[in-house]
Amino acid sequence: MSTLPHPALAAADPELAALVGAEERLQAETLRLIASENYVSRAVLEAAGTVLQNKYSEGYPGRRYYEGQQNIDQVERLAVARAKDLFGVEHANVQPYSGSPANLAVYLAFAEPGDTVMGMSLPMGGHLTHGWGVSATGTWFRGVRYGVRRDTGLVDFDEVRELALKERPKIIFCGGTAVPRTIDFAAFAEIAREAGAILVADVAHIAGLIAGGAHPSPVPHADVISTTTHKTLRGPRGAMLMSRETHAKALDKAVFPGLQGGPHNQTTAAIAVALHEAAQPSFRSYAHAVVANARALAEALLERGFDLVSGGTDNHLILMDLTPKEVPGKIAAKGLDRAGVVVNYNTVPYDARKPFDPSGIRIGTPALTSRGLGVEHMPAVADWIDRGVRAAGAGDEDALAAIRREVAELMAAYPAPGLPG
Numbered sequence: 001m002s003t004l005p006h007p008a009l010a011a012a013d014p015e016l017a018a019l020v021g022a023e024e025r026l027q028a029e030t031l032r033l034i035a036s037e038n039y040v041s042r043a044v045l046e047a048a049g050t051v052l053q054n055k056y057s058e059g060y061p062g063r064r065y066y067e068g069q070q071n072i073d074q075v076e077r078l079a080v081a082r083a084k085d086l087f088g089v090e091h092a093n094v095q096p097y098s099g100s101p102a103n104l105a106v107y108l109a110f111a112e113p114g115d116t117v118m119g120m121s122l123p124m125g126g127h128l129t130h131g132w133g134v135s136a137t138g139t140w141f142r143g144v145r146y147g148v149r150r151d152t153g154l155v156d157f158d159e160v161r162e163l164a165l166k167e168r169p170k171i172i173f174c175g176g177t178a179v180p181r182t183i184d185f186a187a188f189a190e191i192a193r194e195a196g197a198i199l200v201a202d203v204a205h206i207a208g209l210i211a212g213g214a215h216p217s218p219v220p221h222a223d224v225i226s227t228t229t230h231k232t233l234r235g236p237r238g239a240m241l242m243s244r245e246t247h248a249k250a251l252d253k254a255v256f257p258g259l260q261g262g263p264h265n266q267t268t269a270a271i272a273v274a275l276h277e278a279a280q281p282s283f284r285s286y287a288h289a290v291v292a293n294a295r296a297l298a299e300a301l302l303e304r305g306f307d308l309v310s311g312g313t314d315n316h317l318i319l320m321d322l323t324p325k326e327v328p329g330k331i332a333a334k335g336l337d338r339a340g341v342v343v344n345y346n347t348v349p350y351d352a353r354k355p356f357d358p359s360g361i362r363i364g365t366p367a368l369t370s371r372g373l374g375v376e377h378m379p380a381v382a383d384w385i386d387r388g389v390r391a392a393g394a395g396d397e398d399a400l401a402a403i404r405r406e407v408a409e410l411m412a413a414y415p416a417p418g419l420p421g
């Protein structure tokens, strides 16, 4: 396996270049099942590595605090126009540094410190920035939380409505980081309207599925759409906020000057490239293949006796409760990592174990689908997980090493975008 040519880097800093090369090999040889990760294209990588890096551009196109923006303004306008086209929104801000700062900007735009905000509880699948205690959003605001039902693993909208009408939050977040099912944006919107709250659809995980028509769009329902650009959307690490024109000013002002300084123009450029890629017919196929792969993988795991939260998946993500397998999530995740199957340990709803040592693992199909793996490969993937979890529980390092060799062999036949073949 060769590495990408980074001649200047290798000459100037061989130590760092070696680490980049090692990471290229690791990403090439392993089966990456982290639900929030992906492989960006070479075009996205190249855009993110340009001299746009050298520019300061505080402000917005046509309204900057620095001169010399002849090209940068066009780059940002292109990214904004493509985001508006792709998602069908009136307004897009492509400057947030990442998903968490994007969400913080929403608080700054619509709430005052101490106000009540509502989101899905973190251990039920929500995100830290939806008002969870250890996040600034949970210490500067009063977070109230909904969850999923124990029997179905699904959001209980009667519970959400009751809580919203009792607590009257300023902002309601829907979406999360470990939600394997379709998000009912219309149901959340109706509750937000009744409660007089701003509805934020945080689609960080599913933005690519929405763009590709493989998940319903929040656009007719949500006041604000927050998303990262680096998960299923397959762009650089970054984020966007989208809305109708009515909220444009408040959001823009919150991002800059409210929270941030100069935008990361090289990232804006790479977002523009990713949005262009996501507008192609091939990306629609990709988004649908991600979901088809997740469904096939869920089926194969159920056949092998795995307990899946909510019984399966509608999207790219599967949350597994390993309690019946009698292997804790962390031991399973670390063992699978040694087997070249990269996952993360995760709490499951009503987890009896601690968040740092929970009962579950979370997996997803965005990255393996980017390599061209299809439903025909999912039984093999389920087998590796099954054997890997058992070997991890038994401390059988030989079995884990055998899986690693099998994984590397399949991965060699499906080179990853952006990496050497």
Ligand SMILES: *Cc1c(COP(=O)(O)O)cnc(C)c1O
Residues within 6 Å of the ligand: 036, 098, 099, 100, 101, 103, 126, 127, 129, 175, 176, 177, 202, 203, 204, 205, 228, 238
């Ligand atoms: C990933 C994620 C974020 C945060 O993104 P970062 O870029 O890691 O800050 C926010 N919300 C949800 C639902 C996410 O999944």
